[in-house]
Amino acid sequence: xxxxxxxxxxxxxxxxxxxxxxxxxxxxxxxxxxxxxxxxxxxxxxxxxxxxxxxxxxxxxxxxxxxxxxxxxxxxxxxxxxxxxxxxxxxxxxxxxxxxxxxxxxxxxxxxxxxxxxxxxxxxxxxxxxxxxxxxxxxxxxxxxxxxxxxxxxxxxxxxxxxxxxxxxxxxxxxxxxxxxxxxxxxxxxxxxxxxxxxxxxxxxxxxxxxxxxxxxxxxxxxxxxxxxxxxxxxxxxxxxxxxxxxxxxxxxxxxxxxxxxxxxxxxxxxxxxxxxxxxxxxxxxxxxxxxxxx
Numbered sequence: 001x002x003x004x005x006x007x008x009x010x011x012x013x014x015x016x017x018x019x020x021x022x023x024x025x026x027x028x029x030x031x032x033x034x035x036x037x038x039x040x041x042x043x044x045x046x047x048x049x050x051x052x053x054x055x056x057x058x059x060x061x062x063x064x065x066x067x068x069x070x071x072x073x074x075x076x077x078x079x080x081x082x083x084x085x086x087x088x089x090x091x092x093x094x095x096x097x098x099x100x101x102x103x104x105x106x107x108x109x110x111x112x113x114x115x116x117x118x119x120x121x122x123x124x125x126x127x128x129x130x131x132x133x134x135x136x137x138x139x140x141x142x143x144x145x146x147x148x149x150x151x152x153x154x155x156x157x158x159x160x161x162x163x164x165x166x167x168x169x170x171x172x173x174x175x176x177x178x179x180x181x182x183x184x185x186x187x188x189x190x191x192x193x194x195x196x197x198x199x200x201x202x203x204x205x206x207x208x209x210x211x212x213x214x215x216x217x218x219x220x221x222x223x224x225x226x227x228x229x230x231x232x233x234x235x236x237x238x239x240x241x242x243x244x245x246x247x248x249x250x251x252x253x254x255x256x257x258x259x260x261x262x263x264x265x266x267x268x269x270x271x272x273x274x275x276x277x278x279x280x281x282x283x284x285x286x287x288x289x290x291x292x293x294x295x
């Protein structure tokens with residue numbers, strides 16, 4: 001397992017929506033996971049992948065790949081599981097990124113309960129933000145929707161009004177902090193400051209593809225969401241010997257779903273390796289017999 005040590009949820013204080021482990025800090029999840037991988041004979045390598053590409057097959061014709069790390073180390077693999085996760089592409093609003101994972105949130109299921117009853121602002125990024133607003137409205141009665149240059153049709157405005165959601169069309173220019181550095185609101189282009197304790201952003205999501213270009217994995221654009229690797233059952237891809245799991249292919253999967261996808265992919269990889277080992281053994285017997293040598 002190659003671990004860069006930079007998970008998507010690193011800024012968050014706790015993992016939520018993961019039954020039996022709800023509230024556990026992300027570093028603790030990682031620590032336990034690495035320890036358990038080692039207990040099963042797995043090797044954890046810390047480093048950043050700069051390239052991954054097919055290599056010459058083995059003598060029996062089985063697949064091989066070469067993975068190169070930033071420090072020059074090269075690892076040969078029979079199969080590859082891509083679980084690189086994704087990057088949230090935040091709007092370029094000054095002050096927004098520094099609160100990411102705390103007072104600036106993206107998912108009502110990952111950290112909505114923790115911000116319930118607070119004055120929440122939805123910083124719109126596109127059509128997906130409309131549904132976002134309805135979800136966060138379940139958590140607070142004080143919700144303001146900042147269109148921030150995006151379109152909001154009359155039907156949606158009427159639905160917002162019915163739910164008591166305030167709409168502000170003046171663009172947001174920055175996030176404002178209080179004297180203790182906590183998020184206190186947003187400043188608009190006209191200078192007005194709208195007090196908010198939480199800002200929710202349906203940020204576009206992009207799979208982490210850097211260093212994997214040599215594998216030739218197909219990607220797909222998901223409307224109003226972002227871009228991820230295309231995959232099939234159990235994380236299979238169009239590239240023989242390569243699987244993908246987690247947010248790299250399922251952009252909205254939470255930790256539990258991502259872990260389950262990894263388990264399914266791992267089982268499928270193991271199945272294919274068992275078949276490859278059997279094929280190699282059968283080939284070896286055939287090549288070692290007089291009949292195999294002549295025919």
